[in-house]
Amino acid sequence: MTTARRPLWPSRSDAFWLFFAALAFAGLNSLFYALGDVTTGGLGPAAGLVLQVVADFSLVLLFRFPLPVAGFVIAGAVAMLASDLLAPGLLVPVHPLALMTVPTITPVVLSQLARVLDRRTVLWVAGILTLIAARPWVPSWSTTPFAVLSTTLPALLSLYFEARRQLLQSLRDRAERAEREQHLLAERARAEERRRLAGEMHDVVTHRLSLMVLHAGALGVTSADTAVRTAAEDIRREGAQALDELRDLVGVLRNGAEVGARTLSPEQPGDPARLVEESRSVGVATELAVDGDPARVSPTVARTAYRLVQEALTNVRKHAPGASATVSLRYHQDGLDVSVASTAASGPPDPALAGSGSGTGLAALRQRVELVGGRFDAGPAPGGGFRVGAILPAYVPTAEGTQRDPGARGR
Structure with missing residues (x-):
């Protein structure tokens, strides 16, 4: 050696x-x-x-x-x-x-x-x-004191200052180590809290939604009324979609913990075109611009973009009557850029409709976007309108994304 x-x-x-x-x-x-x-x-x-x-x-x-x-x-x-x-x-x-x-x-x-x-x-x-x-x-008084000052004193002073330097370095290293340990403990506490929340969401909310879906399915089979069967099927479908989204959120919170696998069908949330059609059906002039291949992003990212478009168009209907909206989706190698821009309202909003929300929609969107590693932006647009946008990554490491795309972890 x-x-x-x-x-x-x-x-x-x-x-x-x-x-x-x-x-x-x-x-x-x-x-x-x-x-x-x-x-x-x-x-x-x-x-x-x-x-x-x-x-x-x-x-x-x-x-x-x-x-x-x-x-x-x-x-x-x-x-x-x-x-x-x-x-x-x-x-x-x-x-x-x-x-x-x-x-x-x-x-x-x-x-x-x-x-x-x-x-x-x-x-x-x-x-x-x-x-x-x-x-x-x-x-001799002519040699001994000067000799001691020239030999013993420099050595002792240098040893003192070197010991002091090492002590300060040790204290500094200890403080940095304590800070790193505190950071790791905080990260661990956050991870444990996220896992606890994921477990409660999975055990409590998923159970109730599953019961709702089962009852709706049973009602659609046993009822003789066509309207009831249609409403029951709508409830069952929406409940199934809510279950899928909830499992996805649980997977994100658990940071890759195992959740139930499923296949994203065309009827499930994820296609912003449905939201645009719904917005048009209630009288809001809405345009959709899509650039790139939607297959570039994982289902988790696609669902986050879907929720952003959904919340933004809902806000347009609530707070900007008579306004038009433009939804822009640009898929690229690094991820997805989402933008929903609306023009200025042509009249005052309905107080009952405008006050029906919780007032935390944009804050919740920001948290959701940041949870998947994206960047969120919202604010007034030129001309008196409003714009909501986000830059999302192509892939988020959840069990759902991995099951859908076996090669995703290598991206």
């Missing part, structure tokens, strides 16, 4: 500051070399400067090779200490401007190690460099 290779720099800003710090400390060491004494040992007068500059630019590789860089800085500090104690002038001038026997880049190295190494390793590196810089065996 191979470990992931560290990036050379975590970000461009880190790369910029690393190079900037390396150049700044290299310039500082060059200034010390120019203004102070030089080394006098066999390695030449620039031996100390070369060691310092190499240590400075090792900072650039800190994030990719943290342990080798820390080891190199420690080795440089040990070499400087050995030179100062055993061979004065070899790597450190006899009278240096900086009294520390560690590379000048040490504070920066220690401050960045906390970002890439564990706390114990950083403390070990800081302890070794503090021991070399402070020289506790010969304590």
Whole structure:
């Protein structure tokens, strides 16, 4: 198993500051070399400067090779200490401007190690460099305090800020996780409520409608009166259609739960042409424009469009007497665009007829359209009329749609 290779720099800003710090400390060491004494040992007068500059630019590789860089800085500090104690002038001038026997880049190295190494390793590196810089065996006010400030303090501060950053990140992650869990719990509660409502609709309303359909069918068979048989057949047919639509709604609420399969017959709701004919039969001039193939959309979407047209034409009859209406259906690959536009009314509406509704028809339409993943729009049209429209998807994942179209899930 191979470990992931560290990036050379975590970000461009880190790369910029690393190079900037390396150049700044290299310039500082060059200034010390120019203004102070030089080394006098066999390695030449620039031996100390070369060691310092190499240590400075090792900072650039800190994030990719943290342990080798820390080891190199420690080795440089040990070499400087050995030179100062055993061979004065070899790597450190006899009278240096900086009294520390560690590379000048040490504070920066220690401050960045906390970002890439564990706390114990950083403390070990800081302890070794503090021991070399402070020289506790010969304590001095001119070296010990400055040595501690240049080694121990940067390490401790960097560890503190890194621990604080990790704590804040942990709290942030915990808050985001709690928010996600809260969202999931809310989604689960909504799904459970939808399933509960679907179950109640299926168990209670479906049962009553089924009884109504059975009684109407029995009445149509046993009655000798033609008018009664006709009315009973109408009740039976409408009840059967209501059962089909109710099962469809239950399937949507359950988000694909199993409901009874059926075959959509021409007499069932779904053909807006019937609604247009009904509207014309009561004196409303209604035009129908159909573009595309109705087979492009699933039965669930077709039924939603049917309900939208039905509600819109009902509102025209109630609230806009004398107005004409245009129903537009455009079937395309992505779904269905529905529009019902009416002209301005030629007279005031009948108060009894206009007040017969619940006043929530458009709101219920919006909910129904959004339930299948569509977009609903309603508002005044130019010229004083009114327009109701929706953009519906081609397919909604319900058991009814899947049973009617085995390949629908692959769309």
